[in-house]
Amino acid sequence: MESFSCPIAVTGSSAVTVAGYGLQPVLEALRNRRCCLHPVPEDLLKDAEGLLWGRADSFRAADFMPPLKARKLDRCSQFAVAAAGRALAEAGIITDSIPGERIGIALGCGFGGIANSAEFLAGYFQQGVAGLSPVLFPNTVANAPASNVSIEYGIKGPNITFVQRFCSAESAVLAACRFIEEGRADVMLAGGVDELTPLMMKGFAALGQLHSHASGFGEGAGILVLERADHAASRGATIKARIQSIATVGLLLPGFEQQGLNRLLPNRRCFDQLMVSGAETAVRPLLAAVQAPQTHFPGQLIGRSLAMGGVTLGALTGLLQPGQQGLHLAASPEGPCFAITLEGGDPA
Amino acid sequence: MTVPRIAITGMGIICGAAANIPVFRDAILEGKSGVGPVDLFDVAAFPSQIAVQVKEYDPRAWFTRRQATRLSRTDQFALLAAQEALSMSGLAGCYDPYDIGVCVGGGAAGMFQAEQWLAAELRGETARPAHLRGVLPDKTCTELAQALCLAGYQGSVTTACSSSATAIGWGADLIRCGRQKAMLCGGADSLALLTFAGFNSLKVMDPEPCAPFSLGRQGITLGEGAAFVVLEEEQAARSRGADIIGYLLGYALLGEAHHMTAPEPSGESAARVMTAALSAAGLAPGRVGWVNAHGTGTPANDVVESNAMKQVFGDRVQQVPLISTKPITGHCLGAAGSIEAVATLLALNAKTIPRTLHFRGKDPECDLDYCHDANRPSDCSIALSNSFAFGGNITTLVLGSAALPEEVC
Numbered sequence: 001m002e003s004f005s006c007p008i009a010v011t012g013s014s015a016v017t018v019a020g021y022g023l024q025p026v027l028e029a030l031r032n033r034r035c036c037l038h039p040v041p042e043d044l045l046k047d048a049e050g051l052l053w054g055r056a057d058s059f060r061a062a063d064f065m066p067p068l069k070a071r072k073l074d075r076c077s078q079f080a081v082a083a084a085g086r087a088l089a090e091a092g093i094i095t096d097s098i099p100g101e102r103i104g105i106a107l108g109c110g111f112g113g114i115a116n117s118a119e120f121l122a123g124y125f126q127q128g129v130a131g132l133s134p135v136l137f138p139n140t141v142a143n144a145p146a147s148n149v150s151i152e153y154g155i156k157g158p159n160i161t162f163v164q165r166f167c168s169a170e171s172a173v174l175a176a177c178r179f180i181e182e183g184r185a186d187v188m189l190a191g192g193v194d195e196l197t198p199l200m201m202k203g204f205a206a207l208g209q210l211h212s213h214a215s216g217f218g219e220g221a222g223i224l225v226l227e228r229a230d231h232a233a234s235r236g237a238t239i240k241a242r243i244q245s246i247a248t249v250g251l252l253l254p255g256f257e258q259q260g261l262n263r264l265l266p267n268r269r270c271f272d273q274l275m276v277s278g279a280e281t282a283v284r285p286l287l288a289a290v291q292a293p294q295t296h297f298p299g300q301l302i303g304r305s306l307a308m309g310g311v312t313l314g315a316l317t318g319l320l321q322p323g324q325q326g327l328h329l330a331a332s333p334e335g336p337c338f339a340i341t342l343e344g345g346d347p348a
Numbered sequence: 349m350t351v352p353r354i355a356i357t358g359m360g361i362i363c364g365a366a367a368n369i370p371v372f373r374d375a376i377l378e379g380k381s382g383v384g385p386v387d388l389f390d391v392a393a394f395p396s397q398i399a400v401q402v403k404e405y406d407p408r409a410w411f412t413r414r415q416a417t418r419l420s421r422t423d424q425f426a427l428l429a430a431q432e433a434l435s436m437s438g439l440a441g442c443y444d445p446y447d448i449g450v451c452v453g454g455g456a457a458g459m460f461q462a463e464q465w466l467a468a469e470l471r472g473e474t475a476r477p478a479h480l481r482g483v484l485p486d487k488t489c490t491e492l493a494q495a496l497c498l499a500g501y502q503g504s505v506t507t508a509c510s511s512s513a514t515a516i517g518w519g520a521d522l523i524r525c526g527r528q529k530a531m532l533c534g535g536a537d538s539l540a541l542l543t544f545a546g547f548n549s550l551k552v553m554d555p556e557p558c559a560p561f562s563l564g565r566q567g568i569t570l571g572e573g574a575a576f577v578v579l580e581e582e583q584a585a586r587s588r589g590a591d592i593i594g595y596l597l598g599y600a601l602l603g604e605a606h607h608m609t610a611p612e613p614s615g616e617s618a619a620r621v622m623t624a625a626l627s628a629a630g631l632a633p634g635r636v637g638w639v640n641a642h643g644t645g646t647p648a649n650d651v652v653e654s655n656a657m658k659q660v661f662g663d664r665v666q667q668v669p670l671i672s673t674k675p676i677t678g679h680c681l682g683a684a685g686s687i688e689a690v691a692t693l694l695a696l697n698a699k700t701i702p703r704t705l706h707f708r709g710k711d712p713e714c715d716l717d718y719c720h721d722a723n724r725p726s727d728c729s730i731a732l733s734n735s736f737a738f739g740g741n742i743t744t745l746v747l748g749s750a751a752l753p754e755e756v757c
Contacts, residue, residue: 002527100605101602101620104602104603105603109506110484111484114483114484117459117542118466120542120545120546121463121466121467121541121542121545122466124541124545125466125470125471126470128393129393129394129545129548132545132548132549133549134546134549134550134551137546137547137549137550138550138608138609138738138739139608140542140546141506141507141508141737141738141739142454142485142506142508143507143508143737143738143741144608144738144739146603146739146741147603147738147739147740147741148608148739150603150604150605150739150740151605151606151607151608153605154605155603155605156602156603156605156617157602157603158601158602158603159507159601159602159603159739159740159741160505160507160514160518160601160741161505161506161507161741162503162504162505162506163454163484163485163486163504163506164486164489164502164503164504165486165490168486171503171504175518178521181525184600184624202469203477203480203483206465206475206477206480207477207480207481248501248502249446249499249500249501250449250450250493250498250500250501250502251493251494251498251499251502252499253445253446253497253499256445256446256499259444259446260446260499263446306484334490334494335490335493335502336501336502336503
């Protein structure tokens with residue numbers, strides 16, 4: 001049941017990360033094992049010394065949209081609009097050529113909306129009702145990035161956002177593949193988006209997570225273009241990879257971990273490329289069950305986030321040679337876990 | 349190939365109008381609104397100072413001191429409603445824990461607690477970090493999975509006011525496609541200063557109890573709470589002897605791609621999602637008896653939804669009442685879709701179309717039957733439940749009563 005009744009192709013992908021715009025900078029970082037993280041400014045936190053983060057400081061929203069529009073969007077929406085535009089272009093999809101009703105979007109979102117929420121509330125706490133900015137409020141919701149992408153590109157098909165810990169993007173990719181399989185959409189944008197703010201670092205510090213979960217946090221967006229393989233073929237699109245299966249469990253129950261693992265990886269255990277996403281501490285118990293000559297930990301190089309799965313799936317797609325088998329493993333300390341298998345190129 | 353029907357075998361609720369299903373049934377059928385003053389936080393500065401708050405709520409009546417401190421108000425509501433739903437379903441021990449998943453629709457989640465941390469931080473005071481633990485909506489899902497030992501799928505849908513309706517539709521689909529055998533689906537949300545101030549700042553909060561589809565309506569009345577349903581494939585549920593209390597026959601979701609806060613004005617998108625949901629259920633519009641509207645009471649929403657009804661039901665539209673239960677429950681944001689799904693099921697099983705409360709006068713732009721005068725008896729076994737959200741994320745559920753004929757779907 002982990003596979004889909006129709007082959008699902010990846011025909012486009014893009015990213016915004018600390019490494020830069022697009023997936024090439026991420027792939028170069030992976031190939032050269034170059035860490036793109038930089039020090040957290042010491043004036044931000046008392047105990048920030050030695051801490052690294054992956055803020056996408058080189059990203060300028062005005063490079064991708066008119067400045068007036070950029071000012072109306074929250075940072076996550078800016079990332080998502082920029083990444084989605086490039087992914088659609090790479091897939092050769094001009095939205096006018098495919099009815100907007102047949103294109104959908106499924107995004108995982110991490111802390112999207114939190115920055116706007118904090119700014120909105122700060123206005124009230126500091127100035128009362130006079131400090132409330134109605135412009136900020138609409139973008140306090142986690143679905144703002146997917147919605148702003150849909151508005152920007154006229155995407156009128158299924159539209160859904162998930163927040164599910166370090167597997168937010170994987171949750172979205174599963175839904176996107178299912179919507180394609182069901183025929184709810186011909187094309188789905190799918191992936192994840194997250195942001196990293198100084199206030200979040202203060203929150204991590206307050207929770208005592210600064211040197212554990214929050215260490216090496218990053219931000220950005222990673223978005224794939226998914227479609228039925230026959231749909232891609234009919235419009236002459238290049239198929240970069242095919243998603244073969246997506247398996248997930250919510251928890252690895254103590255004492256019954258093997259049953260959970262068997263559901264995650266029911267068939268194949270050997271892969272050419274293995275991509276680790278999410279919280280590495282949660283993924284490590286799963287690694288013992290699989291074999292791969294090349295294992296990548298992109299979180300160590302570009303930073304982890306709750307929705308980094310979109311970037312890492314895009315990177316895995318970029319690394320796979322035609323015919324190669326890839327595995328994307330993602331997990332959160334309190335669940336869930338995802339195993340997504342891909343085959344490089346177009347077997348057809 | 350026959351598509352399996354998805355049965356509903358349990359439901360649970362807590363909201364400002366009722367603390368459990370039997371009381372909520374009475375509230376829906378007797379039109380008992382929970383609207384009243386808010387005392388959860390200071391609302392004196394706002395034009396609208398009312399909501400459907402869960403009153404006289406003492407977490408210590410349900411949770412240990414540690415749980416009451418650790419769990420956000422939203423997570424507590426979720427656990428209470430989920431436990432009622434699971435208890436009703438008798439699901440315990442019937443499936444492998446890996447075969448039972450959880451899908452939660454979230455909204456402001458633990459923002460009520462987190463904003464206390466922010467206020468203290470801004471004042472330069474020592475803030476309680478525990479207030480931050482539930483700030484993201486996925487915490488609710490994790491708490492449910494761990495507390496109830498559900499090891500299957502875990503997912504949190506965050507599409508604002510349509511979150512929990514979508515969570516139910518998506519959860520049903522996870523069963524339909526064979527990934528799970530049972531799902532606990534619903535939503536939870538609590539009042540928070542963020543949303544109270546936010547909707548006031550947008551000037552869409554009515555100072556009086558919300559009056560959907562009425563002349564002179566000024567907007568929403570917020571609410572809070574949680575509602576969950578237990579979904580299973582029908583034959584599996586029957587095989588284990590479960591009581592079937594309704595059906596989730598289909599759903600649809602889409603993005604309007606129009607505006608972050610304003611609905612697409614022609615109603616074309618709203619009509620499209622209702623039509624798509626019926627199509628997913630394999631039903632013609634003629635099978636629908638009534639529609640539980642999104643029905644917020646904002647001037648724009650109610651006209652758009654009325655116009656959409658005309659596009660879906662055509663000449664028959666005056667025979668398909670469009671009602672709103674939000675005057676009873678308030679607009680519960682992330683929990684709204686699941687609360688209204690439960691309200692719809694209860695009314696279907698009672699063969700009653702609920703009345704839309706707080707009528708203020710007939711609006712010429714809202715010219716359908718809204719049951720403003722009284723409940724309406726109905727033998728129809730199928731109803732729609734609409735949930736529309738910020739960002740144009742709109743969802744429709746197709747619900748069937750326990751007495752649904754076998755030939756449907």
